[in-house]
Amino acid sequence: MERIYDIGQLFDLLGSEEIKSIKKVTLQGWVRTNRNSGNIGFIELNDGTSFKNAQLVYSSDVDCYELLSSLRSGCAITVTGELVLTPEMKQPFEIRVTDAILEGGANESYPLQKKYHSYEFLRDIAHLRVRTNTFNAVFRVRNVLTMALHEYFQDNGFMYVHTPIITTNDGEGAGNVFDVVTHDSDDENSFYGQRVNLTVTGQLHVEPFALAFKRVYTFAPAFRAEHSNTVRHSSEFWMIEPEMAFCDLNGNMDIIEGCIKHSIKTVLEKCGPEMEFFNTQVDKGLKDRLNNVLNSEFKKMTYTEAINLLQEAVKSGHKFDNSDIKWGMDLQSEHERYITEQIVGGPVFLIDYPKEIKAFYMKQNDDGKTVAACDLLVPGVGELVGGSQREDRLDVLEAKMKELNITNLDWYLDTRRYGGCYHSGFGLGFDRLLMYVTGMQNIRDVQPYPRTSNNIKY
Amino acid sequence: MERIYDIGQLFDLLGSEEIKSIKKVTLQGWVRTNRNSGNIGFIELNDGTSFKNAQLVYSSDVDCYELLSSLRSGCAITVTGELVLTPEMKQPFEIRVTDAILEGGANESYPLQKKYHSYEFLRDIAHLRVRTNTFNAVFRVRNVLTMALHEYFQDNGFMYVHTPIITTNDGEGAGNVFDVVTHDSDDENSFYGQRVNLTVTGQLHVEPFALAFKRVYTFAPAFRAEHSNTVRHSSEFWMIEPEMAFCDLNGNMDIIEGCIKHSIKTVLEKCGPEMEFFNTQVDKGLKDRLNNVLNSEFKKMTYTEAINLLQEAVKSGHKFDNSDIKWGMDLQSEHERYITEQIVGGPVFLIDYPKEIKAFYMKQNDDGKTVAACDLLVPGVGELVGGSQREDRLDVLEAKMKELNITNLDWYLDTRRYGGCYHSGFGLGFDRLLMYVTGMQNIRDVQPYPRTSNNIKY
Numbered sequence: 035m036e037r038i039y040d041i042g043q044l045f046d047l048l049g050s051e052e053i054k055s056i057k058k059v060t061l062q063g064w065v066r067t068n069r070n071s072g073n074i075g076f077i078e079l080n081d082g083t084s085f086k087n088a089q090l091v092y093s094s095d096v097d098c099y100e101l102l103s104s105l106r107s108g109c110a111i112t113v114t115g116e117l118v119l120t121p122e123m124k125q126p127f128e129i130r131v132t133d134a135i136l137e138g139g140a141n142e143s144y145p146l147q148k149k150y151h152s153y154e155f156l157r158d159i160a161h162l163r164v165r166t167n168t169f170n171a172v173f174r175v176r177n178v179l180t181m182a183l184h185e186y187f188q189d190n191g192f193m194y195v196h197t198p199i200i201t202t203n204d205g206e207g208a209g210n211v212f213d214v215v216t217h218d219s220d221d222e223n224s225f226y227g228q229r230v231n232l233t234v235t236g237q238l239h240v241e242p243f244a245l246a247f248k249r250v251y252t253f254a255p256a257f258r259a260e261h262s263n264t265v266r267h268s269s270e271f272w273m274i275e276p277e278m279a280f281c282d283l284n285g286n287m288d289i290i291e292g293c294i295k296h297s298i299k300t301v302l303e304k305c306g307p308e309m310e311f312f313n314t315q316v317d318k319g320l321k322d323r324l325n326n327v328l329n330s331e332f333k334k335m336t337y338t339e340a341i342n343l344l345q346e347a348v349k350s351g352h353k354f355d356n357s358d359i360k361w362g363m364d365l366q367s368e369h370e371r372y373i374t375e376q377i378v379g380g381p382v383f384l385i386d387y388p389k390e391i392k393a394f395y396m397k398q399n400d401d402g403k404t405v406a407a408c409d410l411l412v413p414g415v416g417e418l419v420g421g422s423q424r425e426d427r428l429d430v431l432e433a434k435m436k437e438l439n440i441t442n443l444d445w446y447l448d449t450r451r452y453g454g455c456y457h458s459g460f461g462l463g464f465d466r467l468l469m470y471v472t473g474m475q476n477i478r479d480v481q482p483y484p485r486t487s488n489n490i491k492y
Numbered sequence: 493m494e495r496i497y498d499i500g501q502l503f504d505l506l507g508s509e510e511i512k513s514i515k516k517v518t519l520q521g522w523v524r525t526n527r528n529s530g531n532i533g534f535i536e537l538n539d540g541t542s543f544k545n546a547q548l549v550y551s552s553d554v555d556c557y558e559l560l561s562s563l564r565s566g567c568a569i570t571v572t573g574e575l576v577l578t579p580e581m582k583q584p585f586e587i588r589v590t591d592a593i594l595e596g597g598a599n600e601s602y603p604l605q606k607k608y609h610s611y612e613f614l615r616d617i618a619h620l621r622v623r624t625n626t627f628n629a630v631f632r633v634r635n636v637l638t639m640a641l642h643e644y645f646q647d648n649g650f651m652y653v654h655t656p657i658i659t660t661n662d663g664e665g666a667g668n669v670f671d672v673v674t675h676d677s678d679d680e681n682s683f684y685g686q687r688v689n690l691t692v693t694g695q696l697h698v699e700p701f702a703l704a705f706k707r708v709y710t711f712a713p714a715f716r717a718e719h720s721n722t723v724r725h726s727s728e729f730w731m732i733e734p735e736m737a738f739c740d741l742n743g744n745m746d747i748i749e750g751c752i753k754h755s756i757k758t759v760l761e762k763c764g765p766e767m768e769f770f771n772t773q774v775d776k777g778l779k780d781r782l783n784n785v786l787n788s789e790f791k792k793m794t795y796t797e798a799i800n801l802l803q804e805a806v807k808s809g810h811k812f813d814n815s816d817i818k819w820g821m822d823l824q825s826e827h828e829r830y831i832t833e834q835i836v837g838g839p840v841f842l843i844d845y846p847k848e849i850k851a852f853y854m855k856q857n858d859d860g861k862t863v864a865a866c867d868l869l870v871p872g873v874g875e876l877v878g879g880s881q882r883e884d885r886l887d888v889l890e891a892k893m894k895e896l897n898i899t900n901l902d903w904y905l906d907t908r909r910y911g912g913c914y915h916s917g918f919g920l921g922f923d924r925l926l927m928y929v930t931g932m933q934n935i936r937d938v939q940p941y942p943r944t945s946n947n948i949k950y
Contacts, residue, residue: 082705247540
């Protein structure tokens, strides 16, 4: 057997001197397609180290011809052959196979036969759909996007913190939590001696770390037991929650803009073939939209201005599903998209929201009516990030928590009692960012094994 | 206000030309200690961007003298002053303060007054202990170790996969799982329409990704509802589970050795002051032990050989708590440590364990009695990593699962039905690796908010 190469390695070596010196290679991967015309055959082989396939050529004068010509889609093989550069052809190189081993077969019941498969069909075989072009691209970008976010925060002096998944608080008081229990005794809460649930946010737990390490972030699963059966809701998702001490709302928005731009830029640079695929096969305007974000200075607009502009739009005849625009309302996706797409024509932060529609920990502005929140709206989606400066005044925060009947967070108040300072943070839904970056329209199609209500086969 | 620097930045700039050009700086952080002798005072300021403190000097001829001299441990401040390099002193620079702002006070009830605090005491204030030297160092190393592991796998062509937390299977059939329920209807399983639990391992879910992307890894929380109240058990922990297609047991051990060495090397390189602290204050032999691992070639020994050697040790008079050494037994920590510390004197892989004491998915060896498993034992701890080649023969795996009455994993068997291949993987408990690297003796002291039974304040 010759030296084993990843197919991705060979593509990376194209144009180098090194590849010219390679005579024979061994590849290991899965047959995507196999066609032959009597005495010559062609196999598209993918080994998952590249979005692209390697082309194998085999002729009837090799011993393994019979084996190779019998291979169906899905088979795992080890092949050895001559590497031939073919710069004038559609594929830049081919492997003229001399030896082959069948590692694992796949018969006609293999669900991924060569034909069109709907996303719905593929969702039902989440363990196999990863072998298709689309999901190869999705999960490759998922990996690059994850590391791009880590890179941004690490390079900017943020420390990664693993906040807990099992917790006693429900974060924003939203209520829709999954409880965590054991069934080894009559008392389902006996393990911890109290009722516990899956976290909805790591923010409360990460704030004390910001007040010790200055800049920190979480990147972990979060959970909502919402029966929202939409394309953007999943009961289990990954979230990034940075938190910065000595940072006000403007500093917060700088970090949001920085991390969004860095992650988009990195994916465009590192995932050329994948992004080309999404741009042509999934979402025609994708690359233009992402480049527009990259090249925009993110605008800022107060919630109050936005309400005024939406009211003007209604007066001028624009119809929303909900056209009853009033100060104090929670904006719907249609309103957010109108603002970012029609009014601004690019990314925009809405700031200073009414305090009644935002979480208890957001800093109250001097007007007594609004809080120092910032939601980032982007074309094509609406809200992508939500953040705020935090209420750092102990008395104001205590009064607010009393009003909302939030108890059992005395430890959290310590962060305002002892060495508190102005600080800010935000939450970025990772799966939604991945949808935005790939143009995929359903959150179920960007998660390895999506967890939505009534759907948990694996 | 002058330009704001992180204290870590200033330490990083020491020895450069740049630092000589800096005249005045603004720092923001928390007072560790404050002492003054009438007309001159010294504050140790930490801002979490460095293990080390900056020394602030203030004299009675500045306006803010009264404020500064009143500051207690824990206060958050913004200070501006002249940066003076003091290479002949214990601290390499000091800040001669001219202006100061109190951001957040801390009175005498602040729990971290300057005195000795036991780990037990500090565990009860997990949200504040991060402001102490020890936990500053622990969580700084936790961050570096996390990224070192990501770096190793990314640089070696592995793709990061987010396997699900909520699942229907209990992985290794261990049984001690947390159930996930909702309480909004009579049926606690109504959300997903079936009983679900927190994952104990991502392995089964990541294998299908290995069989599409060749090399993948998880890095995510895992859960065990075990009432083991030991210093090494936590009900919630982070685990890394790499999985490689076309990789046998030897390839698996190469990757384990590579990732352990890379992560130790990176921590020693990047966390000099922290590791010096652990080596002097926490565990005197730490750095020698880690360097020994770095410089060792990891040995290999079969389980059967190990049993023979343990039996010989007993015959020669060595006493174990359990000295009834028999082939087929599960080795205890005392046996594992004897092998790695006394017999080998360095890291060693034990391979080819009896099939009865290992998981159903491990590949059966030709002897019919053992499986192609590998546990890495290291001095000072015992088992650090467990891995195996996977059973890729559909008929053998099906028979094994039938024998153990494992059902509802038909999707998993598809990975053997369609394009299966020889493949391997392992599990590395991240928190235990962090204990090993820092010398910290209790898992509760390396996790941000440890979750052990009957202990969940936050």
